[in-house]
Amino acid sequence: MPGKRPLNAAVIPHAKRERKAITLDLKLEVLRRFEVGEKLSQIAKALGLAVSTVATIRDNKEKIKANSQVATPLRASRLTRHRSAIMETMERLLHVWLEDQSQRNVPLSVTIIQEKAKSLFDDLQRERGGRSPAEKFSASKGWFVRFKERHGLPHFTVSSTAPGHKDVYPEVLRSIIEKGEYSPQQVFNVDETGLYWKRMPEGMFISVEEKAESGFKSSKDRLMLLLGGNAAGDFKLKPLLVYHLENPKALKGYSKPNLPVIWRSNKKAWATRTIFQEWFTYFFCPAIEKYCAQNHLTNKALLILDNAPCHPVNLGDLSDNVRVEYLHDRTADLVQPMGQGVTSIFKAHYMRRTFEHILEATDGEDTAMIREFWRNYSIMDAVDNIAVAWEELRRATMNSVWKKIWPECVQFQSVSQTDNIAQLQENIVTLARNMAFEEVVEADVDRLLRSQEDDLSNEELMQLEQEPSGEEESEDAAPALRQLTTGELSAAFSHFEAGLRVLASNSPGDKWKLQVSRAVSEAINCYRELYREKSSAQSSSPRSFLRGATTCLSEESRQ
Template sequence: MEKGPGPKVPGKRLLRGPKRDRKSITLHVKLEVLRRFEEGEKLTQIAKTLGLATSTVASIRVNREKIRANSQAATPLSATQLTRCRGVVMGNMERLLSLWIEDQKQQQLPINTMLIQEKAKSLFEALKQEHGESAQAETFGASNGWFARFKARHNVLLTDEPAVADTEAARRYPDTLRKIIADGGYTPQQVFNIDETGLFWKRLPERTFVSLEDRAGPGFKASKDHLTLLLGGNAAGDCKLKPLLVYPSENPRALKGCSKPSLPVIWRSNRNDWVTMSIFQEWFTNFFCPAVERHCAENQLPHKALLILDSAPCHPAHLDDLSANIRVEFLPKNTSALIQPMNQGVIATFKAFYLKRTLCQLLQETDGDEKPSIREFWRSYNIMTAVDNIAESWQELKPATMNAVWRKIWPECVRASSEAEAQIQQSVVALASHSAFGVAAEDDVVRLLRSHEGDPLGGGREEEPLGAPSPGTPPELTTKHLAEALSHFDQGLQILTENDPNRERSLKVRRGVNGAISCYRELYREKKRGAK
């Protein structure tokens, strides 16, 4: 008898257990995965350490560019999961909007919620038209929810918002800080503060003919001359940290053939020129911690330090876990403008020095019959020249200035007040009012420098009066002699700057030579004025 078919055996699909729920991975965890990959950890080891599936870790590595793009768009620390990518138009709109807000503050113009929302919508529509059909699907209503998130990302404080609570928190915090310092046994040499600031590195006071010509030119965009700097030092004023510079491009043409590690700044890139969490964490681990260790060793101090930060979105909350020797303390929210040391004069003074140096360079390089015109020189002024001027301006800040700005938060560590900042501002106004610049006015300079209220700085140079030469007194330094000698110095320094791969060394030599011959430059300018 032939056997019939047996009972149907269930397939494998029916034997599977219930489908597991998908778990959301926070942006912070994704960035940690990418950081471990960059440090050379293997995929399986990362998965085991972080408690993730191997396939999840592999997927994060595949999508690393998209994850970094979202991080660079200043995703707030409070975000719990990455649900979608921010559109290109939205990211560009917020970047331009933040620059517009900074401009409004520099000009002391009032800004409020309604103005910012209207400006955001107009920028968004304009950018959609520029991007064409690919951006038409993006929508934006400038809602109150968006505005709240935007304020958190960019730490925006409006002119129509009261700051009573912030003032009270700022008043109480010095007592808290004193207790932290006493418990940790920190000296002023071991207490640090750093802060980020934007810099329009190729912007002159308004109404100079160079500035007016640039703004009227085709395709001018203010964002093209913007970068972000991280500046800081200790309360004693004897340790200034090497500036961190974030630029929109990793390899601009002006840096072709230049070794970035030899630059007088720490060079990092980000398409929005923002300091992101990953950039800040890398700076903290690879630059700040070693700098503190060297500083303590050189001054025979215990290897420990206190770093005071504001609560900006780019400052990770877990920095304490990255170093056993450095304690990180965060200021109360919305008190940075009131008590943070770098905001009490260091940043404003640095920007004044940078503008002064740029104007001096403009006049010096164009003063002569065979020299380029101001327009020609300004068109050739590139990011490499700006880097040099940033380093030189940062070098000019005196220890007394770096120490004096701690008066509001830790008055006991301040040794003495420095002189009024009006001196440097007046010298910048005098330079900007030079006839070569056209119609520059004092209020243009003040508006450009007024982005920060500054504590004082020292300095000032006495001018050497020029007397009439006695007839028949040999020898005589004529204007022609001085121009020829200074030209040789400038050519020699330029050769060193362009060909020495160690940028810090060439800048140190340039600083020393220029300091030594400054009396001749002043004499040359006096003779030129006297001749006119």
């Protein structure tokens, strides 16, 4: 249009001139970021440059550095006041650490953040190995104010209950339960926890050798689990697992809906609001409906959560049958049921199961076999052992942890003997000594279990910074499995049914017919469940082609 042509002609050349105005300061800043390991795309985004421009600057590194050496004193003075690459990296890693602390609802103060910033800066500077003059950083209050403004951070205060302060939340909860007429079977709590799925006691040779290998990154063996159950202790929810890869090689050939965990991915291996909301809508609510129907209960539940950032505030609006209540920040760590021993006991079970797995696979005597087994121990092995460990937690344990927040519902005053941490540690040491790990003592096991609760170390934060994005990790990603349609599944069921009819009409006796029917029912039960998931929105249910004698068996296999 005639009226717009002059405006475009004025704007476009002006934008081009701005992109070309790249000062020596900016070029040096690009080179500094490359030196500390930042990727081309990260630098371009941070400095508002085109990726091709950043690549050109990188390719002309020597020429740019030569020009900087003959720069005027005025320019040199201005450059010294520019924020250094090490400062930029430190603040970026500090922000990741703050996100992790916030995810786990850890109380923070200005002093704690300043101390972390100083330790991160010192470690980054040591990593540089003296490639440039030492830079001083004191993590002053002035720096913190500017850091807070740059990243839009909230006000940080210590969030804890003062000694002698009486927590009123149990009384509030009791009122909610009485008014809603919830039974212990209908009240739930879930909580996130990190798990280093391939971490062993430090003194063991497989741990020492693994860390010595080039390319070892401890942050890559970290995942997040959402664990929970009801106050009665008779129903544990299927764990939600968040890993840093969506399709690791170890999962190639597996159907994710049939894993013993709910598999989701996030680059930093933690839950997001989107992941949590999806879990609530498509897994928690249907699981509650099924559980209530099986136990002849009204389809309703009360879900108790802490105020972690990944827990959306509108969850209660997504279901007419589930009420969501949030714990007070200052008391969440003190009373949240899953935080009163469930997660730590689970991790002890996981460690014991891992040692059992090694013993079963290698007989525990040949160190070469153990070394080879551990090298190939994958995330899929971890998933299987997570499922076993979670299953091993007893009802007494799941019920007893509610005594601080709802003592009236507690029937078991202490955890089950099989869930006793000290006993589990003894079992782990015994298993280790039955193999080639005679050097392992209970103190090593205790130290490892405690380390599972630690936050991200400076080393792990730097590793996360260096890890490529999901697109760049395509070599580790298996192609997505083709999903069967309901029509294909239905056709397959028809073929099975026709085959069973042929066998039944020609079998020499009822015993053979029953054996074959049971075997087929067990073999294809996972596909029947997949059909139900896909057709849940439809009014019709999947064709039940195995009736009569196999009905009971099918119901048992779905539990």
